Amino acid sequence: MSKDSIRKEQRDNNKVDGLSVENGALEASFQFCASAEKKLVRKIDSMVLPIMLFAYMMAFLDKQALNYTSLMGIQEDLHLVGSQYSWSSSIFYVGYLVFS
Numbered sequence: 001m002s003k004d005s006i007r008k009e010q011r012d013n014n015k016v017d018g019l020s021v022e023n024g025a026l027e028a029s030f031q032f033c034a035s036a037e038k039k040l041v042r043k044i045d046s047m048v049l050p051i052m053l054f055a056y057m058m059a060f061l062d063k064q065a066l067n068y069t070s071l072m073g074i075q076e077d078l079h080l081v082g083s084q085y086s087w088s089s090s091i092f093y094v095g096y097l098v099f100s
Helices: 003-022 034-072 084-099
Strands: none
Touching: 034 084
């Protein structure tokens, strides 16, 4: 392709972007080549994945800590009888789900 045809194509793309913005789009739409999109997705994944892994690990440790407290005698220490411990852990997890 010649430089003139590339410039004309870029101007046409800019016109389409401008028209979509005028028609209520929030931003101009950009089209990435496949390799640039792949690099962008990989960069986003490398930023988000460690945060997600840390959050899931902390949630797992939190659940395990609740189980260990039961084994270590929290029911006797807090004078929980019957199903009070089950209700307290259920209330904890419902609150956890609501605020997640």
